[in-house]
Structures are given as structure tokens and as C-alpha cells.
Amino acid sequence: MTSAPIVVTGVHMDLTDALKETVCAKAEKLLRHNPRIVRVHVELVHTRCSDHSREFGAQIRLELPGPDIVVREESDDLYKSIDILVDKVDRQLRRRHRLDKEKRNHPHPTDLGELGKAA
Numbered sequence: 001m002t003s004a005p006i007v008v009t010g011v012h013m014d015l016t017d018a019l020k021e022t023v024c025a026k027a028e029k030l031l032r033h034n035p036r037i038v039r040v041h042v043e044l045v046h047t048r049c050s051d052h053s054r055e056f057g058a059q060i061r062l063e064l065p066g067p068d069i070v071v072r073e074e075s076d077d078l079y080k081s082i083d084i085l086v087d088k089v090d091r092q093l094r095r096r097h098r099l100d101k102e103k104r105n106h107p108h109p110t111d112l113g114e115l116g117k118a119a
Contacts, residue, residue, distance in 0.1 A: 004031055006040045013046040022079065026086040030062070034093050039063040044078060052076055058085045062093075069093070 006027045008020055027040045045057040056078040062069040069092050073085040 004037045004039050006042065008042045008044070011043060011045040012048075013044065015044065019044065019078070023082060026082060027060075030086065030089060030093065033090065034064065034097065037062055037064045044082075046078075056081050058082050060085055060089055062089065066096075069096075 006024050008015060008023050010019075023042050023044070027042065030040070031037055039062075041061040041063070043059045045059070047055060047057065049055065053076050054074040055076055057072060057074040058078065058081040059070070059072040069089060071085055071088050071092065073081045073088065075081045075084065
């Protein structure tokens, strides 16, 4: 099985090898949970603003069957943003899997409404 490609980009910052390795290691954890992920886009952002508590941001977009999952996190430390971001995405993947499983195991009858009545 080939793993999904992980695309890491930096906005207003240079990406170091340590940052790339950290992001790839965290994304591999997500890929182990859900093998249906097609592609992972991670964008790391440095903004110069007066509010230093939101200076570094990380955004991830998981492409998978159905709607894509997009999550953004900002904090004062880039590694902290990445950790919180991966935790959020992991929770969303588990929730989506649980809801899909619930739908599979407990199908709802189709409500035909007015179409089901005899004329």
C-alpha cells in the first residue's frame, strides 16, 4: 500500500528539515488511522502582528472521499500549533468514522412523503 502524499508549504517563513520531519511524522499518524486519505496539505504560516499569541499558524487539508477536512490553528509556538492541529484533525477523523459506521449499522428508512401515497 502506498501512503498518501504529504505536501508541506511555508508562508512568510523558510521550512527547516526539522519542521518537515515533524509535520510528516504527525501526518503519518493520521494516515495510519484512516487509509482512505488521498492527500495531505499542510501550510505553516508566520504572521507579524502585535498579538504574539497568534503569531504562528498551521492549516491542514485532508483530501478524502466525501467533504475534505480543513482545520486551522494559531498559537505563539509553531510546534504547539502543529500538535494541537493534529489532535483536532484526529478527533474529526474518528468522529466521521463513527458517524459513517453508525449510518451503516442503523440505516434509516427513506421517507417518500407525498410520493408514497396512492392516487
